[in-house]
Amino acid sequence: MKPDLVIGLGNPLMGDDGAGAAAAEVLANDRRLARRVDVISADTDVLSCANRMERRRRVLLIDAVQGDVPGNVSVLRESPSVDGQQHAHHLSAPAMLALLRQVTPTLRDTEFIWILVTVSSASVGMQLSPEAATAIPKVVERVRQELRRR
Amino acid sequence: MSTIVIDHLARVEGHGGITVELEGDAVSNVRFDVFEGARLLEGLVRGRRYDEIAPIVSRICSICSPAHCLTSLKATENALGVQVSPQTDLLRELLLRGESIQSHALHLFFLAVPDYLDRPSAIAVAAEHPAAVMLGLRLKRLGNLIQETIGGRAIHPVNAVPGGFGRVPSADQLIAIRSALIEAIPDAEAMLDLIASLPDAGFCHTPTAYAALYSPDSDRYYAGDQLMIVSNGDRATVPAADYRSLTNEQPVAHSHAKHSTFNGNPFMVGSLARLTVNPSRITEGSATASGRLKLSIPSDNPMDNNKAQAVELVNDLGLALDMVERLIHDGVKDEGCVPVTPRAGTGVGITEAPRGLLVHSYTYDDQGCVVSADVITPTAMNAASLEQHLRKTVEQSAERDEATLKKKLQMIARAYDPCISCSVHLIRR
Numbered sequence: 280m281k282p283d284l285v286i287g288l289g290n291p292l293m294g295d296d297g298a299g300a301a302a303a304e305v306l307a308n309d310r311r312l313a314r315r316v317d318v319i320s321a322d323t324d325v326l327s328c329a330n331r332m333e334r335r336r337r338v339l340l341i342d343a344v345q346g347d348v349p350g351n352v353s354v355l356r357e358s359p360s361v362d363g364q365q366h367a368h369h370l371s372a373p374a375m376l377a378l379l380r381q382v383t384p385t386l387r388d389t390e391f392i393w394i395l396v397t398v399s400s401a402s403v404g405m406q407l408s409p410e411a412a413t414a415i416p417k418v419v420e421r422v423r424q425e426l427r428r429r
Numbered sequence: 430m431s432t433i434v435i436d437h438l439a440r441v442e443g444h445g446g447i448t449v450e451l452e453g454d455a456v457s458n459v460r461f462d463v464f465e466g467a468r469l470l471e472g473l474v475r476g477r478r479y480d481e482i483a484p485i486v487s488r489i490c491s492i493c494s495p496a497h498c499l500t501s502l503k504a505t506e507n508a509l510g511v512q513v514s515p516q517t518d519l520l521r522e523l524l525l526r527g528e529s530i531q532s533h534a535l536h537l538f539f540l541a542v543p544d545y546l547d548r549p550s551a552i553a554v555a556a557e558h559p560a561a562v563m564l565g566l567r568l569k570r571l572g573n574l575i576q577e578t579i580g581g582r583a584i585h586p587v588n589a590v591p592g593g594f595g596r597v598p599s600a601d602q603l604i605a606i607r608s609a610l611i612e613a614i615p616d617a618e619a620m621l622d623l624i625a626s627l628p629d630a631g632f633c634h635t636p637t638a639y640a641a642l643y644s645p646d647s648d649r650y651y652a653g654d655q656l657m658i659v660s661n662g663d664r665a666t667v668p669a670a671d672y673r674s675l676t677n678e679q680p681v682a683h684s685h686a687k688h689s690t691f692n693g694n695p696f697m698v699g700s701l702a703r704l705t706v707n708p709s710r711i712t713e714g715s716a717t718a719s720g721r722l723k724l725s726i727p728s729d730n731p732m733d734n735n736k737a738q739a740v741e742l743v744n745d746l747g748l749a750l751d752m753v754e755r756l757i758h759d760g761v762k763d764e765g766c767v768p769v770t771p772r773a774g775t776g777v778g779i780t781e782a783p784r785g786l787l788v789h790s791y792t793y794d795d796q797g798c799v800v801s802a803d804v805i806t807p808t809a810m811n812a813a814s815l816e817q818h819l820r821k822t823v824e825q826s827a828e829r830d831e832a833t834l835k836k837k838l839q840m841i842a843r844a845y846d847p848c849i850s851c852s853v854h855l856i857r858r
Contacts (some may be wrong), residue, residue: 290488291488292470292488292489322488322491322584323491323495324492324586325582326535326569327491327531327565327583327584328583329568329569329570330573353524370539370550374550376550378539378551378555378562379566381552381555381556381559382562382563382566382606383566388671394635403470403473404473405473405485429628
């Protein structure tokens with residue numbers, strides 16, 4: 280089996296949407312962690328890293344989620360609900376993952392864990408809001424906690 | 430008056446989708462609302478150095494990231510007077526073919542096919558036709574392999590830089606791509622069988638103008654230096670640097686995307702436009718594919734853009750294989766990058782992204798920092814044409830119930846493969 284994989288999701292040009300990518304960047308720069316975990320950024324295209332997920336016991340996905348309490352960090356062990364085909368150009372991250380798991384037998388035994396940081400909105404800009412920026416260390420710590428869990 | 434509203438084409442902060450207003454059976458108004466991120470993102474590059482621009486703008490879209498990166502580099506190099514080597518041109522073209530393969534595979538298999546099979550999503554298709562979805566995934570992975578090898582990453586290339594490439598691919602890497610391309614030939618055949626088997630979708634017919642990049646001396650989309658528009662059999666060209674005389678952008682009240690018209694008429698960009706403007710670029714294999722799909726050029730049916738993507742997918746596989754063979758035969762030299770000296774100036778870069786013409790234009794100061802930027806995406810250029818086709822779809826539909834009209838309207842919008850939703854992808858609970 281390959282090491283656990285951490286995937287940061289989100290567009291860094293879209294403000295708080297990039298929270299997952301920002302957390303992944305912090306984790307990727309942790310040399311001690313990098314020796315036992317692979318960390319990548321997939322921006323908004325989960326399918327692009329499909330081949331990186333195979334033969335892993337665990338895959339952790341860090342993403343922004345819209346909600347009422349900005350900066351809140353939560354862990355989901357079941358994927359967020361899939362919202363059907365609402366998009367003309369793209370599939371949502373949960374939909375892409377559901378699709379991959381459905382047609383890729385080797386992914387069915389992999390444990391997927393979502394680390395979600397709540398944001399109130401996302402708009403054009405390369406800065407995180409103060410709430411999202413404050414949440415990044417909490418996200419990083421939750422990821423480390425999950426990775427320590429056997 | 431009745432109104433048909435589809436508000437889920439975009440997922441950004443309430444923006445979005447399609448609104449059709451009807452007076453009885455007559456269409457009184459059609460609106461295609463676009464959150465057009467690139468326009469707003471232009472502000473992010475102002476004041477940035479020339480070597481920071483491509484990595485920033487590539488993030489406008491994860492699917493189209495190589496096209497944004499390479500179009501940006503082309504504009505920057507034109508502004509700073511940098512002439513890259515033929516090897517760099519070839520590698521950049523190969524990177525664009527990789528993008529086109531993965532993007533068309535994504536759109537055809539995961540976004541368009543569910544419409545034809547009357548399924549709500551690719552996940553529903555996968556439950557009944559897992560082999561078809563696996564086929565799409567294999568083709569997408571092939572495109573991603575090319576992007577990762579040439580661009581350094583599967584998305585948001587970091588290896589393409591002003592003046593050339595940070596590193597060039599090794600012979601072993603090129604041989605691996607060649608093997609993957611050869612192995613994909615049966616998949617291309619299976620893809621054509623699948624697309625040919627889909628139900629007919631001829632519910633919107635109207636004469637359409639098409640625009641694409643054109644070069645009389647090159648078979649490359651990266652190197653094209655003219656814009657050609659084909660309308661009613663007439664052909665007109667404008668120099669790429671004079672793109673504004675093609676786009677003639679005008680703001681509209683209902684959309685963030687300005688509307689583009691040529692001689693007062695909307696035009697369509699993308700796969701169907703490229704096949705119409707550049708029939709000579711079609712390889713023998715893809716000409717056969719066109720016949721198998723009964724794709725007649727010029728077409729008056731925007732749904733044919735899906736068939737055109739399938740033809741291009743075959744074409745791209747052949748072109749990519751030719752390019753890789755050439756690179757293996759000639760040997761890739763570690764030639765380094767052409768030195769860049771900052772200077773004041775303006776440069777335009779235009780390439781063909783998977784969904785059509787993509788324009789970047791930058792003005793630099795004498796320190797090599799951006800003073801102003803202009804980015805026009807294919808989806809923005811297509812907005813007026815799409816509204817025209819949405820109107821015709823309703824006018825020509827014999828079925829008048831809202832559910833049927835909504836389905837047809839969404840199919841037309843998706844056939845354009847619009848890039849609306851990829852700028853942001855928040856999960857909504």
